[in-house]
Amino acid sequence: MTTAVLFDNVSRHFGAVRAVDRVNLSIAEGEFFAMLGPSGSGKTTCLRLMAGFEQPTAGHIEIFGETAEGVPPYRRSVNTVFQDYALFPHLSILDNVAYGLMVKGIGREERRKAAEDALAMVKLPSYGARRPGQLSGGQRQRVALARALVNKPKVLLLDEPLGALDLKLREQMQEELKSLQKSLGITFVFVTHDQGEALSMADRIAVFNEGRIQQLGRPEDVYNRPTTRFVADFVGSSNVLSAKLCQRLGLKTASASLRPESVAIAPAADGALSLSGVVAGRSFLGATNRIVVDVDGNRIAVASPAAQSVPAMGTPVTISFAARDLHPMEDA
Amino acid sequence: MTVVAESFVLPERRGTAGRLSDFFWRHPHVLLTVLLGPPLLWLGIVYLGSLFALLLQSFFSIDEFSGLINYEFTLATYRQLFSEANLDIILRTVSMAALVTLVSALVAFPIAYYAARYARGKWKALFYLAVMLPLWSSYLVKVYAWKLILAKEGILTWFFEKLNVLWLLDAWLALPVVGGNSLSVSYTGTFIVFVYVWMPFMILPIQAALERVPANLVEASSDLGGTPAQTFRHVLFPLALPGIVAGSIFTFSLTLGDYIIPQIVGSSRLFIGQAVYAQQGTAGNIPLAAAFTVVPIVIMGAYLWMAKRMGAFDAL
Amino acid sequence: MRSEKINRVPLGLKIAAAAGLAFMHLPILLIFLYAFTTEEKTYQFPPPGLTTQWFAVAWNRPDVWAALTLSVKVAAIATAAALVLGTLCAAAVSQTRFFGRETVSLLIILPIALPGIITGIALRSAFSIADIPFSFWTIVLGHATFCIVVVYNNAVARFRRISGSLVEASMDLGADGFQTFRYVILPNIGTALLAGGMLAFALSFDEVIVTTFTAGQQSTLPIWMLEELIRPRQRPVTNVVAMIVVIVTFLPILGAYYLTRDGDQIAGAGK
Numbered sequence: 001m002t003t004a005v006l007f008d009n010v011s012r013h014f015g016a017v018r019a020v021d022r023v024n025l026s027i028a029e030g031e032f033f034a035m036l037g038p039s040g041s042g043k044t045t046c047l048r049l050m051a052g053f054e055q056p057t058a059g060h061i062e063i064f065g066e067t068a069e070g071v072p073p074y075r076r077s078v079n080t081v082f083q084d085y086a087l088f089p090h091l092s093i094l095d096n097v098a099y100g101l102m103v104k105g106i107g108r109e110e111r112r113k114a115a116e117d118a119l120a121m122v123k124l125p126s127y128g129a130r131r132p133g134q135l136s137g138g139q140r141q142r143v144a145l146a147r148a149l150v151n152k153p154k155v156l157l158l159d160e161p162l163g164a165l166d167l168k169l170r171e172q173m174q175e176e177l178k179s180l181q182k183s184l185g186i187t188f189v190f191v192t193h194d195q196g197e198a199l200s201m202a203d204r205i206a207v208f209n210e211g212r213i214q215q216l217g218r219p220e221d222v223y224n225r226p227t228t229r230f231v232a233d234f235v236g237s238s239n240v241l242s243a244k245l246c247q248r249l250g251l252k253t254a255s256a257s258l259r260p261e262s263v264a265i266a267p268a269a270d271g272a273l274s275l276s277g278v279v280a281g282r283s284f285l286g287a288t289n290r291i292v293v294d295v296d297g298n299r300i301a302v303a304s305p306a307a308q309s310v311p312a313m314g315t316p317v318t319i320s321f322a323a324r325d326l327h328p329m330e331d332a
Numbered sequence: 333m334t335v336v337a338e339s340f341v342l343p344e345r346r347g348t349a350g351r352l353s354d355f356f357w358r359h360p361h362v363l364l365t366v367l368l369g370p371p372l373l374w375l376g377i378v379y380l381g382s383l384f385a386l387l388l389q390s391f392f393s394i395d396e397f398s399g400l401i402n403y404e405f406t407l408a409t410y411r412q413l414f415s416e417a418n419l420d421i422i423l424r425t426v427s428m429a430a431l432v433t434l435v436s437a438l439v440a441f442p443i444a445y446y447a448a449r450y451a452r453g454k455w456k457a458l459f460y461l462a463v464m465l466p467l468w469s470s471y472l473v474k475v476y477a478w479k480l481i482l483a484k485e486g487i488l489t490w491f492f493e494k495l496n497v498l499w500l501l502d503a504w505l506a507l508p509v510v511g512g513n514s515l516s517v518s519y520t521g522t523f524i525v526f527v528y529v530w531m532p533f534m535i536l537p538i539q540a541a542l543e544r545v546p547a548n549l550v551e552a553s554s555d556l557g558g559t560p561a562q563t564f565r566h567v568l569f570p571l572a573l574p575g576i577v578a579g580s581i582f583t584f585s586l587t588l589g590d591y592i593i594p595q596i597v598g599s600s601r602l603f604i605g606q607a608v609y610a611q612q613g614t615a616g617n618i619p620l621a622a623a624f625t626v627v628p629i630v631i632m633g634a635y636l637w638m639a640k641r642m643g644a645f646d647a648l
Numbered sequence: 649m650r651s652e653k654i655n656r657v658p659l660g661l662k663i664a665a666a667a668g669l670a671f672m673h674l675p676i677l678l679i680f681l682y683a684f685t686t687e688e689k690t691y692q693f694p695p696p697g698l699t700t701q702w703f704a705v706a707w708n709r710p711d712v713w714a715a716l717t718l719s720v721k722v723a724a725i726a727t728a729a730a731l732v733l734g735t736l737c738a739a740a741v742s743q744t745r746f747f748g749r750e751t752v753s754l755l756i757i758l759p760i761a762l763p764g765i766i767t768g769i770a771l772r773s774a775f776s777i778a779d780i781p782f783s784f785w786t787i788v789l790g791h792a793t794f795c796i797v798v799v800y801n802n803a804v805a806r807f808r809r810i811s812g813s814l815v816e817a818s819m820d821l822g823a824d825g826f827q828t829f830r831y832v833i834l835p836n837i838g839t840a841l842l843a844g845g846m847l848a849f850a851l852s853f854d855e856v857i858v859t860t861f862t863a864g865q866q867s868t869l870p871i872w873m874l875e876e877l878i879r880p881r882q883r884p885v886t887n888v889v890a891m892i893v894v895i896v897t898f899l900p901i902l903g904a905y906y907l908t909r910d911g912d913q914i915a916g917a918g919k
Contacts, residue, residue: 047615053816062344064340073819074827075342086817090835100821151821299762345824353824360744363825365649367740368752371733371796375755379793382774383766390771439671442664450657461905466672468901470846470854472873477675479877480682483691487678490693532672560658581761589763590854596877605765612769622773625766632762 002029002064004155005050005188010059011211012045019045021211022059027155027204029134032181034198038234046208047157047280050189052076064154074103080150080157084164085140087132093119093143094128100151115212118146121180138169145177147183158190162197174201177184195235199223207231214278224259225327232329234256236329239300241326249273253328260303262325265317274320275300279311293319337559349443367586390622399616409619415626418607422627429587432523433580436531437538440579441572449547467532475596478525482516482597512599522598529593530586533577540577542568577639584635588628604628676894683891688884695878698827712889715872722784722868723852730848733792734799735841739833742807743815759794767794768861774821775862782864790862791855794847802844802908806837843907846900869893 005027012020018094020042027033030112037045048054049061052073061068063078079100094115095102101111102271122142126215132140141161162170163175178201181188192198198205200217206216215222215231226232232240238257241249246256268274279290280299288303289310302319304310311317344350354487356363405455409625412418447459466474475634481487492498505518512518545568553563591605604624611621683702686696706712737756737809759767771790780786810833818828856870863871869889876886 018798051816051820066340068340070358071341072354072824073816074824075344075354076342077342080817082813082817084811084813085917086811088815088817088832099818099823099831103821103823103827140911147722147821150890167668342822349826350824353826356825364740364744364746367736367744371737372752372755374733375759375793375796378789379759379767379770380755380773382770385774385777386766386770439668442661443668446661446665450661461902462669462673464901464905465898466676468850469676469897470870470890470893472854472856472870472877472894473679474675476873476886476890477679478689480678480693481675483694485690487693528671528675569725585761585763589765590857591765592874605763608769610766612772618773621769625769628763629766630911636761 003027003062004029004031004064005189006060006062007046007049008060008062010046010049010056010061012042012049012054013057018211020049020056023211023213023214025206025216027189029187030185032107032178032201032203033190033259034202034205035191036193036195036198036205037237039192041208042211043206043208044159047080047159047189047191047307050155051078051080051157051252059071060213077151077154078157079151079153079155080159081141081144081148081161083160085132085144087140087147088144089132091131092128093124093130093132093135096132097128097144097147097150099147106274110211110274115146118150119143121149124147137164138173141165141173145180149180149186153186155187155189158188160192161190163192163194170197175298177201199235207235209234226257227329228331229255229329237301240329245275245295245298246328249275249326251326251328254331255329257327257329258300258321260290260301261288263302263319263321265293265302265304265308265311265319267318268320272320272322274318275325276316276318279313279315279317282310282313293317296317345580361373386622386625388622389619390626392619394617394619401618409623412620413623416466418624421604421607424601425588426631428519428523428526428603429584432526432530432587434573435523435527436534436583437576437580439527440534440538441576444535444572444575445542445568448536448539448542448545449550458606463532463535467536471529472592475525475593478521478528478597479516482514482521484514484516488515516597517599519599522594525593525597526587526590530583533586534576534581537578538572538575538625541572541578545571574642576643579637581632581639585628588631669703679890679894680889682887685884685887688882691883696699702888705882706885706888706892709885711872712865712869713883715867715869718784718866719853719869722787722791724796725788726852727845727848729788729792730795730799731841731845734796734848737796737805738800738803738807742804756797758798760797764794764855764857765861768858771858772861782862782866784866786862786864787859787866787868790858791852794855794858795852798848798851799841799844799896802840802847802904803837806840806908810836839907843904846904846907850897850900854893 003026005025007023007025010020010023011018022264023042023046035046037043049056050063050068052067052068052071055069063076068076077248087093088099091099093111097115097118098111101114102311106114116125116128119128122145124139124142124146127139132143135143141164158177162173165173174197177188186248190201199222202219204217205219205222207214207222209230215227222231223236226235226238229240233239236259238259241256241258243254244305246253249256275295277293277295277298277300279291283290284306285303286306288306289308291302291304291310293300293302300319344354356366389401391405391407391408392403393406394400395402431499443459443463447456447463450457483489489498489501492501501515504520505647510518512520515521515524549567549571550563553567554560560564589605591603591609594603594606604627608621608624611617611624681695682691684698684700685692686697686699687695734756737752740746741752767790771786771793775782775786814832814836815828818832819825823831854870856868856874859868859871860874867875870893873886873889873893876882876889880886
């Protein structure tokens with residue numbers, strides 16, 4: 001399998017700020033890769049390093065085996081879907097989509113045909129004559145996608161592509177992006193702060209914090225087996241069990257993560273672990289109830305099915321979970 | 333069909349433009365130099381150079397017998413500047429500028445307030461144009477218009493006559509200092525023309541400042557029991573102040589340096605601008621003219637520094 | 649209910665605003681009336697009679713034509729220079745980050761922030777020190793210096809509106825710096841430059857304070873008018889010229905307004 005993007009110890013510093021700090025990653029050709037993290041975590045800078053808008057302070061970047069440093073953005077076969085779409089307001093939709101072909105000197109007729117095909121691909125076949133200002137947010141997003149894909153890039157970068165859309169549209173676009181990526185086979189790298197988006201679309205996820213990759217892996221692994229406290233907290237709010245509790249449960253790690261949905265309020269069955277505490281908080285979330293149980297000062301969230309009755313505040317309860325759901329973590 | 337990229341790095345665009353583009357991209361500082369070089373050279377050499385040369389001359393003096401400039405460092409010219417007659421000129425100019433600024437603010441405020449709070453849509457555009465056109469129309473034509481208006485046989489006298497209050501005008505002209513033979517040769521005339529010509533510069537900054545005041549602040553104040561006067565004093569005026577100060581930079585500076593208006597409409601007593609003009613022209617005393625120009629520069633410097641501290645530049 | 653509150657204008661404010669606007673406009677309207685007066689020697693009001701003969705007289709005056717031609721030439725060349733220099737500066741200040749940006753902005757604004765007489769006398773003494781004789785070009789030099797800021801203000805306001813990602817998007821799609829300038833930046837700032845150019849033209853066409861110091865023996869139209877104001881020779885011709893100047897300066901202002909009305913205002917305070 002060919003490596004599409006390779007980061008070898010890449011850093012990008014702005015003065016004293018280490019936006020990206022010694023990042024290593026390798027993205028395979030045809031992969032749908034997500035960079036997830038809060039704002040300021042370095043994920044967008046990594047994207048800009050791939051696009052060529054930023055140059056690494058240290059380290060080495062390779063794209064399809066070729067050195068990327070010193071190659072201007074306009075000479076990279078990499079295209080970007082910008083967060084604000086960045087459609088050219090003075091050009092029609094068709095001219096927007098054909099822009100990349102125009103500056104490469106491709107004939108008028110040929111680029112019109114290609115742009116129309118690209119618009120058809122994003123399901124906006126008859127919108128070519130309009131201006132960006134006449135389109136809705138979702139439509140602009142599709143145009144931005146068509147404008148990037150018409151150049152047949154080797155890597156497509158997406159910067160928070162769905163951030164500005166409402167929930168319904170976002171879910172629909174997630175599906176479409178995913179199937180588009182599968183049918184085209186182009187490597188997609190996208191940046192998001194929405195863990196749900198990353199989990200549902202990506203083949204692999206890199207979780208960023210403070211300029212570094214905290215964990216890199218398949219969505220299931222990142223979700224179920226966070227390796228650091230940050231990932232446990234940021235991706236789906238896992239419980240983090242302190243060293244003391246771990247010790248009590250017979251684990252020899254600094255801390256461990258435990259997903260709320262893996263915990264039940266019930267006495268332990270065979271082979272299961274259990275802890276006792278008192279109910280310290282309850283809230284109704286729709287499909288589930290979130291019950292917080294205080295175990296000697298550790299607050300452990302339990303996702304309990306809505307059908308089950310909720311114990312009153314202050315009630316002493318026993319919580320139980322399978323040993324395999326408890327995942328040791330690296331940091332305290 | 334389309335070019336399918338064989339490799340990640342696309343081929344270079346042919347020709348000089350392509351190579352130059354790559355060069356600029358790799359060396360952004362060169363690009364910056366190319367962009368900034370010409371304007372900075374122009375302003376730095378032509379403008380700042382001239383200004384500096386002028387200020388330098390204020391430290392020279394003029395030889396009283398030959399009328400030639402004596403190129404030796406001296407403060408004599410500044411001693412001359414602070415002679416009684418010249419101090420009188422400076423004082424007269426500064427008080428005129430202050431008065432013009434004050435009255436301009438008073439006249440401009442209602443217009444700016446109306447435009448910011450009440451004018452909507454088409455009216456707003458019309459208001460904007462109604463301010464912009466007089467602001468930008470010819471300075472000399474505006475002065476000329478007032479020469480027509482203030483002339484003894486002009487429209488103002490006619491107007492007072494029709495209302496049978498000509499005695500009022502005569503009484504005003506009989507007053508010391510502000511009066512004179514006719515309005516067109518009195519301080520009153522000079523003052524009116526100054527206000528007319530520079531007041532429009534006050535409107536847009538005040539309007540900009542007022543537009544930043546959310547309408548509900550005014551409503552909140554009246555909701556809390558503030559009378560309109562209290563609302564104005566405690567809410568609107570403090571928030572509009574940066575705009576007034578920004579506008580006053582123009583009215584003050586422009587009045588300070590003007591030499592044409594007092595020459596055409598006014599008494600024979602000089603303002604700074606006229607003094608500079610006379611010293612460099614007929615008197616040929618460039619050092620004293622240069623020293624005179626230092627006065628508005630210092631005053632404006634202090635004024636700008638103060639305005640900056642008040643945050644007036646955001647309203648520009 | 650809220651809109652009702654907004655629309656109820658206090659009567660005092662209405663009167664004050666209307667009076668202020670009348671104060672600004674009536675004197676200019678008076679110029680139009682005087683262009684038609686039959687009175688030759690004084691500024692008599694009301695005019696004893698109305699005539700259009702002074703238009704013909706003014707039309708046949710070679711000195712008016714010479715002054716007008718000179719003014720148009722100076723304004724055209726000063727505007728062209730200001731367009732180039734102002735745009736370069738605006739591009740540098742808004743598209744890049746560098747140390748001393750504030751200083752550059754200050755330097756550009758200085759020629760209009762300081763009274764015109766200072767710019768004028770500074771240039772005049774510099775010309776005399778450098779032994780440069782007064783000519784057409786010394787006038788242009790002075791005018792271009794204070795016209796730069798008008799173009800700069802308009803261009804900077806527009807640059808600020810072009811989102812930074814447009815330039816990046818263009819580069820991302822394969823356009824190099826020159827292509828990006830031609831296909832993205834220029835179409836987006838074009839109208840702002842045109843507006844800035846028109847204002848610069850109007851400013852130069854009208855300028856008198858700096859010009860008196862840099863002109864030598866030549867007369868631009870404002871210098872011609874100034875001489876007429878100080879030593880009136882033929883008042884009716886002055887009246888006609890004044891009216892024509894008003895009309896000629898209104899056109900670029902209106903043009904600039906229509907070019908920039910959606911969004912940024914003309915940097916009017918920057919006159």
